[in-house]
Amino acid sequence: MDLVIARPEGLYCPPGDFYIDPWRPVERAVITHGHGDHARTGNQHYLTAAPGAGILRSRLGQGIDLQTLPYGERIQHHGVTLSLHPAGHVLGSAQVRLEYQGEVWVASGDYKVEPDGTCAAFEPVRCHTFITESTFGLPIYRWPSQADIFAGINAWWRSNCEQGKASVLFCYAFGKAQRILHGLDPDIGPILVHGAVEPLNRVYREAGVHLPTTRYAGDVPRNDPLLRQALILAPPSAAGSSWMRRFGEYSDAFASGWMLLRGTRRRRGVDRGFVLSDHADWPGLLWAIEQTGAERVMVTHGSVNVLVRYLNEQGLDARAFVTEYGEEDDVTATEPEE
Amino acid sequence: MKAFAELYLRLDATTSSNAKLEALRDYFAAAPAEDAAWAVYFLAGGRPRQLVPTRVLRELATALAGLPDWLFEESYQAVGDLAETISLLLPQAFHASEDGLAHWVEAHLLPLRGLPPEEIQRRLPPLWAQLDRPSLMLCLKLITGSFRVGVSKLLVTRALAQLAGLDAKRVAQRLVGYTDIGHRPTAASYHRLIAEESSDEHSQRGGQPYPFFLAHALQAPPEQFEALLGPPADWLIEWKWDGIRAQVVKRDGQLWIWSRGEELVTERFPELHSLAESLPDGTVLDGEILVWKPGVDAGVPAVQPFAVLQQRIGRKTLGKKLLADAPVVLQAYDLLEWQGEDWRSRPQHERRQQLQRLLAEHPLAPLLLSPLLEGNDWGELARQREQSRNLGVEGLMLKQRDALYGVGRTKDMGLWWKWKIDPFSVDAVLIYAQRGHGRRASLYSDYTFAVWNAPAGTPDRALVPFAKAYSGLSDEEMRKVDAIIRKTTVETFGPVRSVTPTLVFELGFEGIALSKRHKSGIAVRFPRMLRWRLDKPVDEADDLASLQALLV
Numbered sequence: 001m002d003l004v005i006a007r008p009e010g011l012y013c014p015p016g017d018f019y020i021d022p023w024r025p026v027e028r029a030v031i032t033h034g035h036g037d038h039a040r041t042g043n044q045h046y047l048t049a050a051p052g053a054g055i056l057r058s059r060l061g062q063g064i065d066l067q068t069l070p071y072g073e074r075i076q077h078h079g080v081t082l083s084l085h086p087a088g089h090v091l092g093s094a095q096v097r098l099e100y101q102g103e104v105w106v107a108s109g110d111y112k113v114e115p116d117g118t119c120a121a122f123e124p125v126r127c128h129t130f131i132t133e134s135t136f137g138l139p140i141y142r143w144p145s146q147a148d149i150f151a152g153i154n155a156w157w158r159s160n161c162e163q164g165k166a167s168v169l170f171c172y173a174f175g176k177a178q179r180i181l182h183g184l185d186p187d188i189g190p191i192l193v194h195g196a197v198e199p200l201n202r203v204y205r206e207a208g209v210h211l212p213t214t215r216y217a218g219d220v221p222r223n224d225p226l227l228r229q230a231l232i233l234a235p236p237s238a239a240g241s242s243w244m245r246r247f248g249e250y251s252d253a254f255a256s257g258w259m260l261l262r263g264t265r266r267r268r269g270v271d272r273g274f275v276l277s278d279h280a281d282w283p284g285l286l287w288a289i290e291q292t293g294a295e296r297v298m299v300t301h302g303s304v305n306v307l308v309r310y311l312n313e314q315g316l317d318a319r320a321f322v323t324e325y326g327e328e329d330d331v332t333a334t335e336p337e338e
Numbered sequence: 339m340k341a342f343a344e345l346y347l348r349l350d351a352t353t354s355s356n357a358k359l360e361a362l363r364d365y366f367a368a369a370p371a372e373d374a375a376w377a378v379y380f381l382a383g384g385r386p387r388q389l390v391p392t393r394v395l396r397e398l399a400t401a402l403a404g405l406p407d408w409l410f411e412e413s414y415q416a417v418g419d420l421a422e423t424i425s426l427l428l429p430q431a432f433h434a435s436e437d438g439l440a441h442w443v444e445a446h447l448l449p450l451r452g453l454p455p456e457e458i459q460r461r462l463p464p465l466w467a468q469l470d471r472p473s474l475m476l477c478l479k480l481i482t483g484s485f486r487v488g489v490s491k492l493l494v495t496r497a498l499a500q501l502a503g504l505d506a507k508r509v510a511q512r513l514v515g516y517t518d519i520g521h522r523p524t525a526a527s528y529h530r531l532i533a534e535e536s537s538d539e540h541s542q543r544g545g546q547p548y549p550f551f552l553a554h555a556l557q558a559p560p561e562q563f564e565a566l567l568g569p570p571a572d573w574l575i576e577w578k579w580d581g582i583r584a585q586v587v588k589r590d591g592q593l594w595i596w597s598r599g600e601e602l603v604t605e606r607f608p609e610l611h612s613l614a615e616s617l618p619d620g621t622v623l624d625g626e627i628l629v630w631k632p633g634v635d636a637g638v639p640a641v642q643p644f645a646v647l648q649q650r651i652g653r654k655t656l657g658k659k660l661l662a663d664a665p666v667v668l669q670a671y672d673l674l675e676w677q678g679e680d681w682r683s684r685p686q687h688e689r690r691q692q693l694q695r696l697l698a699e700h701p702l703a704p705l706l707l708s709p710l711l712e713g714n715d716w717g718e719l720a721r722q723r724e725q726s727r728n729l730g731v732e733g734l735m736l737k738q739r740d741a742l743y744g745v746g747r748t749k750d751m752g753l754w755w756k757w758k759i760d761p762f763s764v765d766a767v768l769i770y771a772q773r774g775h776g777r778r779a780s781l782y783s784d785y786t787f788a789v790w791n792a793p794a795g796t797p798d799r800a801l802v803p804f805a806k807a808y809s810g811l812s813d814e815e816m817r818k819v820d821a822i823i824r825k826t827t828v829e830t831f832g833p834v835r836s837v838t839p840t841l842v843f844e845l846g847f848e849g850i851a852l853s854k855r856h857k858s859g860i861a862v863r864f865p866r867m868l869r870w871r872l873d874k875p876v877d878e879a880d881d882l883a884s885l886q887a888l889l890v
Contacts, residue, residue, distance in 0.1 A: 140416065140426040261416075261422070263418050263776055
C-alpha cells in the first residue's frame with residue numbers, strides 16, 4: 001500500500017488522512033520545514049519538529065494550531081506511526097517517517113547531508129520507500145568544503161575592508177543567512193543585516209544557536225565610516241533597490257549552490273558567487289538514498305527526470321512525484337529558494 | 339598555468355575596468371616573458387586551431403567521470419559550456435603542476451593537434467590530474483577555444499602600455515597581427531610589444547596595418563542632432579557601405595590587405611593586386627571592399643548585396659567565372675599613411691583632402707573614392723538617408739571634420755558615428771527554443787521564429803520557420819519567456835523544445851535575400867528581437883507575403 005500519494009492539495013498519507021507540506025489548505029498538515037514553498041498558511045492543524053516551532057510561528061502567525069514533536073519521538077495517528085528525523089536543511093527541518101502495517105516510508109522534504117552547526121545534522125532513516133528532493137540532481141553539483149567557502153567569504157570581506165568598501169552578501173534570509181553568520185570570522189568587522197534577516201536571527205538565538213552580534217543596517221547613518229568595514233547580509237530582493245544606496249561603494253556577492261555555475265553567477269550580476277547550499281549535492285543525494293536502504297524512490301522537485309532515470313539505471317524502482325515545491329523540471333532557470 | 343588561472347578568476351570576479359586593469363598589470367609584472375606572451379595572445383582574442391575534436395574530448399570526459407552519455411549531455415545542457423562542464427565532472431585533484439602557461443601550451447596542448455584519438459585519450463588524463471579546478475577549467479577552455487573573460491583588447495593594450503611606460507596607441511599598433519593564426523607568441527614577441535620606443539620602429543613594421551578606428555552607433559532622433567552634433571558642416575558625411583572593412587598597405591614595393599579582424603586577406607582579392615604598382619610606397623588606405631557591378635541596369639545600384647561578397651569569401655579557389663560575376667573594388671575613405679608618414683594624428687578633413695588628391699593624380703582602377711554627401715541641415719541629410727536601401731547602403735557615416743584617427747572604439751581623439759537605417763521588421767512567432775550559453779546557460783534563450791505561410795483566414799495555414807535569434811531581450815524578459823517555454827513545451831528533441839505557439843516578437847534584421855537552404859525560401863541577416871509583442875495574438879503575426887514584399 002502506498003503510504004504517500006500525490007494529490008492536488010499536496011502529498012497525502014491515505015491511511016493517516018493527513019498531508020505533508022500541502023500547497024493548498026487542508027485539515028492536517030505535517031510540515032517538514034519553514035521555507036515558504038513547504039510551509040503555507042491556511043491549514044487547520046500543523047505538526048512540525050520541536051526545534052522548528054519558533055520559525056513556523058514567526059512565519060505563519062503566532063495563532064496557528066501547532067503541535068510539535070521532538071526528533072525521534074513516535075506518535076500514532078489512525079494506525080500510522082509517525083516520527084520526525086533531522087534533515088540538516090535549516091533549523092527545525094525534518095524528514096517524516098511513516099510506518100503502517102510493516103511498511104516504512106520516509107518523506108525527506110529538503111535535506112543536506114553535511115552538518116553545519118546551525119541545525120541538527122541529517123540522519124539517515126531506513127525505509128522501504130524514500131521520497132527525495134532533487135534540487136541539485138546533476139553530477140556537476142559537488143560542493144566545495146564549507147571551510148574553503150567560509151575562508152573565501154572572509155578573504156573577500158577582509159580585502160573589501162582594506163579597500164574601504166562595504167561587502168554586501170546576498171542570501172536567503174532564513175537558513176542561509178544564519179549559516180553564514182555562524183561560519184564567519186566576526187573579528188574582521190561589524191556585521192549588519194537587512195530587516196528581513198534579523199527576526200530569523202532572533203529565533204535561531206532563542207533556539208540556542210550561536211550567532212555573532214548583528215546590527216540592523218537601517219540603524220547605521222548613511223555616511224558612517226563603519227559601513228566601509230562592514231559585511232551586510234541582505235535577501236536577494238534587496239539587490240538593485242534604493243535600500244542599497246546607503247552603502248556607497250560596495251562589492252557584492254551571492255551565496256547559493258547555483259553559484260557553482262559561471263553563467264548563473266554572471267546572470268546575477270554580482271562580483272562574487274559563493275557556493276553554499278542548504279541542499280544535498282549529487283554525491284549527497286546518492287549517499288542519502290543509499291543509506292535509507294530503500295528499493296523504491298519517489299523523486300520530487302528539481303532535476304526529477306534525471307534522477308529518476310539514473311536511479312532506475314542503478315536498479316532501483318524510481319518514480320517522479322509532481323509537487324509544487326521549488327520548480328519542476330530543469331534546475332537553475334529560476335533558482336528556487338534554497 | 340596556476341598564475342594565469344588566478345588572473346582569470348580575478349578578471350571574472352569584477353565588472354570594473356580599473357580592477358581588471360590592476361589585475362592585468364599585476365599578472366604581467368610578475369609573469370615570465372614566455373608566459374606573458376601567451377597570456378596576451380589569449381586575452382587579446384587569439385585562438386589556436388582546434389586542438390582536440392570535441393567528440394574525443396566528450397568521450398574521454400564521460401568515461402573519466404564514470405557517467406552514462408545521456409547524463410553528460412544533461413549536464414552540458416545545464417552548464418552551457420563544454421570546458422566548464424568537463425571541469426565540473428572530472429575527479430577533483432590537488433594542484434600539482436608548477437609549469438607556466440607557455441610550457442602548458444607549447445609542450446602539452448599544441449602537440450595534441452592531429453594526434454589519433456587513442457593517443458589524445460592517453461595523454462590528457464595525466465595532464466588534467468595535475469590541475470586544480472580553476473586551472474583545469476582554464477586548460478579546457480584553451481583546448482576547446484572557448485576562452486573569453488570580458489577583457490577587451492584595448493584593456494590589454496592599456497595594461498601593457500602602463501607597465502612599459504609607453505603610449506597605448508604604440509602598443510596597439512605593435513599588437514596588430516599578434517593574434518593572427520600564423521603567429522606563435524614567444525618571449526621575444528612579448529618583449530617587442532613592451533620595448534622602448536626606437537628610432538627605426540617605423541621602418542621595421544613591414545606590412546603591419548594600423549589598428550582600425552571604429553564608429554559608434556547614433557541612436558538619437560534627427561531632431562536632436564543639431565543639439566548633439568552641431569551643424570552638418572562640422573562633419574564629413576558618407577554612405578555607410580556594407581562590405582568588408584579593410585586596410586590596404588603599400589610599402590617597399592609590396593601590397594598587403596588586412597581585414598578588420600586583423601586577418602591578412604591579400605590573396606582573397608586579386609582585383610586589388612594592381613595597386614602594388616599604382617600606389618606609391620608608404621601609403622595606407624582605409625576603406626570598404628565591395629562587390630561592384632556598375633551599369634548592369636539603369637536604376638540598380640552598382641554595389642552588390644553583402645550576401646554576394648560572402649559567397650565569394652566562402653570559396654576556397656577563386657575561379658574565372660566567380661571573379662567575373664563578383665568583381666570587387668575598394669571604396670576608399672581614409673588615408674592613414676602617406677609618403678611613409680603616419681597621418682593618423684592629422685584631422686579628418688586634411689586626410690580626406692590628401693586622399694582626394696591621391697586618387698585624382700593616380701589612375702587607380704579598382705579604387706573608388708567614397709563620395710561626400712552635402713546637406714544644409716540634418717533634415718536634408720535624413721531625407722537622403724531614406725534612399726539608403728535603394729542604393730544598397732546601410733545608412734550614413736558622420737565623421738567629425740577635426741577627428742584624429744583613433745584606436746578601436748575610442749572617443750577621445752575624435753568621433754565617427756554610424757547612422758544606420760532602421761532595420762526591416764516583421765512580427766514573428768516563437769516555435770522552437772534551445773538553451774543558451776554563457777550568461778544564458780540553462781535558460782531557454784535561443785529561439786526559432788516563424789511566419790504564417792498564408793494570410794489570416796486561410797484554412798489549415800501553418801507556421802514556417804525563417805530565422806533564429808537570441809539577442810534583444812532584457813534579462814527579466816528572458817526569464818519570463820523561459821518560464822513560458824517550459825510550460826508550453828510540446829516536444830523535446832535533444833536540446834531543442836517545440837512549443838505551443840503563443841509568443842509573438844517584433845523581429846528586426848538588416849538584409850533579406852532568397853535562399854534555397856531555408857524552408858521559407860528566405861534568409862535574413864542579423865535577426866534579433868526588437869520587442870515582445872504582448873499585445874499581439876499569434877493569429878495576427880505576419881505571413882510569408884509580408885517577408886516577400888521586403889525582397890523588392
